[in-house]
Amino acid sequence: MRPFLTATWRYLLMLNYEVDPAVLRPLVPRGTELDTWQGHTFASMVGFRFLDTRVRGFAVPLHRDFDEVNLRFYVRRRGPDGWRRGVVFVREVVPRLAIATVARVLYNEPYVAHPMRHTVAMDGADTGAPGHVEYAWKAHGRWHQLSARTLGAPAQSEPGSQEEFITEHYWGYTAQRDGGCAEYRVEHPRWSVWQATDTAFDCDVARFYGPTFAGVLQGTPSSAFVATGSEVSVLPGNEFSPLPSP
Numbered sequence: 001m002r003p004f005l006t007a008t009w010r011y012l013l014m015l016n017y018e019v020d021p022a023v024l025r026p027l028v029p030r031g032t033e034l035d036t037w038q039g040h041t042f043a044s045m046v047g048f049r050f051l052d053t054r055v056r057g058f059a060v061p062l063h064r065d066f067d068e069v070n071l072r073f074y075v076r077r078r079g080p081d082g083w084r085r086g087v088v089f090v091r092e093v094v095p096r097l098a099i100a101t102v103a104r105v106l107y108n109e110p111y112v113a114h115p116m117r118h119t120v121a122m123d124g125a126d127t128g129a130p131g132h133v134e135y136a137w138k139a140h141g142r143w144h145q146l147s148a149r150t151l152g153a154p155a156q157s158e159p160g161s162q163e164e165f166i167t168e169h170y171w172g173y174t175a176q177r178d179g180g181c182a183e184y185r186v187e188h189p190r191w192s193v194w195q196a197t198d199t200a201f202d203c204d205v206a207r208f209y210g211p212t213f214a215g216v217l218q219g220t221p222s223s224a225f226v227a228t229g230s231e232v233s234v235l236p237g238n239e240f241s242p243l244p245s246p
Contacts, residue, residue, distance in 0.1 A: 047135030
């Protein structure tokens with residue numbers, strides 16, 4: 001199947017927070033269920049570089065390279081091939097209004113457009129030199145940002161680890177206006193990760209993400225790391241309408 005979108009995702013800063021499942025259940029698309037790691041439920045703040053973006057093979061001028069920051073959580077759905085582990089986005093921030101509008105109108109993805117900036121200082125980080133990444137966006141008259149420094153060289157996540165759980169979700173799920181759910185596959189090789197330290201997340205969470213997340217995205221995250229990223233392919237989605245429960 002020909003990809004709908006191809007791009008390179010790089011330097012994915014992931015701050016992961018344990019969440020009471022009751023906070024997320026109202027946002028779970030029909031036909032999916034919350035996915036957990038060792039009985040714990042997580043939401044993640046993720047910032048990364050979106051590079052060489054192409055839609056059906058074509059690059060759109062001024063829309064190839066940009067930042068994205070999103071708040072996401074983790075679900076799964078049983079498909080014909082077994083459990084499909086995926087993500088659901090609470091909100092996705094990009095700097096281009098056209099990108100946000102198309103994603104919101106055509107696919108019901110929760111995109112918004114705000115001015116953004118980044119700092120990626122990763123020279124030598126592949127061999128263990130200290131690195132630093134920061135992603136920021138401006139909304140409601142102020143800058144919000146997440147940042148971290150990296151420790152050591154990147155390494156593949158251990159099987160069964162929290163790093164594997166966070167990074168190895170290859171499906172996306174989006175609730176649709178008609179009550180159904182859109183499902184799409186994201187293909188990429190397994191990512192290596194840097195451990196992160198000196199993490200910071202400065203945001204008016206209640207105003208930007210809603211009061212239910214104000215108590216969640218505070219304090220030190222349960223884990224933090226920076227994934228190397230890679231080329232990715234997003235395959236065309238399919239909508240399904242789950243049968244009502246008996």
